[in-house]
Amino acid sequence: MARLFRVWEKKRGQRQTGSQLVGSVGEATFFGALFLLGLVPLIAVLASLLLETSWPIFNDSQFAFWLVIIVLVSFLVIGGSGVSFTVFRVGTSVERRSALAKRATDIEIISEAMPSPKEFPNVPRDANITNSPGVQLLYRLPMTHSPAWRLAAVTTFCVVWNSISTILLVKTTQAQFTGDPSFFLTIFTIPFVAIGLWAIYHFFCQLWQQTSIGPTSVEISSHPLVPGGAYEFYLSQAGHMIMNHYQVRLICEEQASYNQGTDTRTESRYVYEKCLFEDADFSIEPGEPFVHECELKIPADAIHSFQANNNRIQWRLIVTGNADEWPAFERQFPIVVYPQLPRVDKPLDEEQELDGPSD
């Protein structure tokens, strides 16, 4: 327990200032009360239904009746599952809960839907990466954040905001012409219209940028990758621009998430970075994309990709470019690195034979 409570900072971590058992009892009491709050009225309503008596609050409304039933059933479900979960958690260790969860995921139907394959626990599946065939090489890597989504978001904002601005502008103008202008409406409309004009300008900038900085295509000869492996890499950059600087890097990033009060914060760190290709002062013409092929090597001592609830290790290819008269752009392509496959026919070590007691 901290000796001094920091007033302006939320608590970080799982430490508790009171008894964990007392906290669990309080939690179970809350969910138990919720369960009873749903059960008792529900029994009363169902009993009245069987006895064919009416409730004044329903006022012969089927909608009100079913709404009440839904709310009471939700209290039952939330309260009942909360009590069950709290009792289960109090009586079991963290290892036992994890083992039970793992046993559930071992069921074949469920294991197929898990984010990691059964043979490589906590290593991400590569299905999203290997489902797109390449033109030059075997696989085309997907981008993590496609620029098309950004353009779609900007377009949606522009349309919605300008629709509202147009309505406000029409109302204000009408009020002016009818000789009954509204001061507050006019004051409110001015910034709305200003932001709408900026949104239109920003939309056209994004559109021009996306068409000038064309798509980036990255292909790879094999997937998943393993430490010590060497692979063919193919890059194609389309567009219409003069590149001041262009670079492709292989990076490994650690991501750690932690709870601080009600906030969830994530910290990232690049633990490996290698430049695969770098060039400057060249132009890309429409219809003539810039292409580059090289070898991609995963270091022999590289850690494999890893994913858990709060911690991740991710490998990515990052393409960055700086073009004349355009802001710098960056495109990221995730890859999955698997652990080196184990030897199949491994003789048992003599030390591993069963012995008597060790002492």
Place this chain on the structure above:
Amino acid sequence: MDPLISIQLVARREVYHPGDKLLFDVQIDAIDPEEIVAVESSVMWYTDGKGDEDIGVHFFERLTPLDVEKNDLRPWRQLATVLPNSPLSYAGEIIKIRWCVRVRLFVQKGKEFYEQALFRLAAVPPVAHSTK
């Protein structure tokens, strides 16, 4: 006096590889057998570092006095499991992945004690090819 939990890795080495058979001995002392409610033995990994802890249990066994001879969970027992392909042990900048054998002892009045023995799950070294 707290009970004494002893864990010993039979192979007496720190580094294992995926597919290896991990043998370990467990013994409990300094407690009467009637006081023991249950003993849980796990082979597991957990994360350490900036982020909140993640854990993954590869092998788990829970025994109560009724599960063993003479209802005594204290004597030496040997357990075994084949280690998985992942995740491998890792010491990064903000994330560490550690493997261990953990034994948790539950006693009367809701108390519990645990002990753990760390080991490293490392990548399989490359096979050296020789030509004759």
